[in-house]
Amino acid sequence: MRILILGGDGYLGWPTAMYFSKRGHTVAVVDNFTRRMMHLERGTDSLTPIQSLQSRVEAWHNVAGCNIEMFIGDIKDWYFISHLIRDFQPDTIVHYGEIPSAPYSMIDVHHAVQVHENNVNGTLNVLWAMHEFAPDAHLVKLGTMGEYGTPNVDIPEGYFTIEYKGRTDTLPFPKQPGSFYHLTKVHDSNNIMFACKVWGLRATDLNQGVVYGIETDESNLDDRLLTRFDYDESFGTALNRFCVQAVAGIPLTLFGRGQQTRGYLNIRDTLQCIELSALNPPTPGKMRVFNQWVERFSVMDLAKHVKKAAREAGIDVTIAHYRNPRVEAEEHYYNPDHTGLFDLGLKPHYLSDSLVESVIRRVVQYRDRIMEDSIVPRIYWERGGTDDYVEIVEVEDGA
Ligand code: NAD
Ligand code: USQ
Numbered sequence: 091m092r093i094l095i096l097g098g099d100g101y102l103g104w105p106t107a108m109y110f111s112k113r114g115h116t117v118a119v120v121d122n123f124t125r126r127m128m129h130l131e132r133g134t135d136s137l138t139p140i141q142s143l144q145s146r147v148e149a150w151h152n153v154a155g156c157n158i159e160m161f162i163g164d165i166k167d168w169y170f171i172s173h174l175i176r177d178f179q180p181d182t183i184v185h186y187g188e189i190p191s192a193p194y195s196m197i198d199v200h201h202a203v204q205v206h207e208n209n210v211n212g213t214l215n216v217l218w219a220m221h222e223f224a225p226d227a228h229l230v231k232l233g234t235m236g237e238y239g240t241p242n243v244d245i246p247e248g249y250f251t252i253e254y255k256g257r258t259d260t261l262p263f264p265k266q267p268g269s270f271y272h273l274t275k276v277h278d279s280n281n282i283m284f285a286c287k288v289w290g291l292r293a294t295d296l297n298q299g300v301v302y303g304i305e306t307d308e309s310n311l312d313d314r315l316l317t318r319f320d321y322d323e324s325f326g327t328a329l330n331r332f333c334v335q336a337v338a339g340i341p342l343t344l345f346g347r348g349q350q351t352r353g354y355l356n357i358r359d360t361l362q363c364i365e366l367s368a369l370n371p372p373t374p375g376k377m378r379v380f381n382q383w384v385e386r387f388s389v390m391d392l393a394k395h396v397k398k399a400a401r402e403a404g405i406d407v408t409i410a411h412y413r414n415p416r417v418e419a420e421e422h423y424y425n426p427d428h429t430g431l432f433d434l435g436l437k438p439h440y441l442s443d444s445l446v447e448s449v450i451r452r453v454v455q456y457r458d459r460i461m462e463d464s465i466v467p468r469i470y471w472e473r474g475g476t477d478d479y480v481e482i483v484e485v486e487d488g489a
Pocket of ligand 2: 190191192193233234235236237298299300301325326327328329331343344345346348350351352353389416418
């Protein structure tokens with residue numbers, strides 16, 4: 091299969107590129123290093139010392155004997171992306187190439203607009219390029235579970251059948267996203283669904299939960315192949331952050347009451363889900379939706395897992411409740427369906443089996459690179475970016 095990976099220099103994109111090329115597919119990656127630039131802007135960095143994309147591609151060739159083609163350019167640039175899709179003729183386009191951070195999108199108007207322009211316009215370009223130059227390709231697009239928000243009813247995989255005033259229809263499930271970033275994913279989903287309906291394109295919209303972990307089978311072959319691992323407030327996700335905080339001796343940053351519940355998955359399972367989607371495309375004209383997560387945890391559950399795992403590694407951890415910088419439900423119902431990918435054959439990894447070995451061990455390895463100043467939350471949904479409100483409101487006893 092010819093696979094074009096948009097955002098192939100990213101946390102998930104680079105491991106995906108290695109994973110597919112190891113399995114004999116023809117792989118090309120696209121990136122314009124937006125993520126590296128955003129770290130420069132914020133004064134933060136990946137915990138793992140990641141190589142340049144060029145060096146990784148070379149290292150991968152030396153270590154595994156596999157080739158990955160590289161195209162440096164902006165998905166927002168119509169001529170760049172449309173000519174690439176026309177010339178490469180992908181069977182599958184895996185689209186990770188967006189700005190993935192809720193806090194970053196909430197800094198101020200400029201960041202909200204930047205995230206919208208990047209994500210929504212980039213995906214529109216991809217859809218038009220497919221329509222004009224690769225109408226049979228399959229778009230595997232990374233959306234987010236956060237598109238749905240936290241409604242007080244079960245969440246289906248994309249669509250539900252509803253009866254209203256005596257008539258019945260199958261409709262997209264309502265979306266109640268929690269940040270301007272999450273909103274861009276809703277706009278993308280609407281645009282993709284429309285393009286499938288009108289132009290007969292085929293797409294899989296993957297509503298992915300929060301991903302954790304550093305290692306994959308491929309990246310473990312050589313440290314030059316490691317993917318990025320972020321722990322700052324903009325780009326680090328909760329569990330990755332907690333692991334770094336544990337090793338740095340900083341009280342774990344639980345926002346508010348800590349009962350916010352999300353779906354989580356190991357980075358290795360992301361790779362499987364992308365492969366299963368790519369190998370089983372939907373019929374033309376359809377936007378298929380999968381909810382891509384394995385286990386459900388509250389942030390307090392995560393903190394307890396990290397505390398336990400750190401103790402096994404000889405590290406004592408304190409859990410603290412911070413004033414919540416976000417506007418979100420801190421206690422809520424959460425029961426999203428997630429059978430689609432399991433039905434296709436997903437073999438999940440579980441948090442309790444992998445935390446010490448595949449995350450904490452690596453964090454300890456790179457503990458000297460931890461920038462403690464980038465950990466505490468400073469971006470507030472309500473009041474704008476200032477650090478006046480950083481505050482621990484309670485320390486958890488005996489968790
Ligand atoms: P990432 O920032 O590490 O990767 C995205 C890559 O896309 C980066 O390398 C970036 O430079 C590139 N990019 C962004 N805009 C671009 C543009 N206009 N042109 C070219 N390249 C561009 O993020 P990630 O964590 O790997 O996430 C990948 C995707 O998965 C994102 O769409 C994200 O929203 C989604 N997602 C991630 C998670 C998670 O927990 N990491 C969970 C759910 C969904
Ligand atoms: N949280 C804490 N402490 C922290 C960081 C986060 O309590 O130090 C809480 C947040 O308040 C939130 C939950 O943990 O309730 C999840 O936050 P997160 O930062 O781990 O994840 P989120 O902002 O939702 O975004 C991440 C990825 C994003 C993806 C999303 C999937 O960055 O790209 O879309 O996970 S989901 O959460 O299902 O929407």
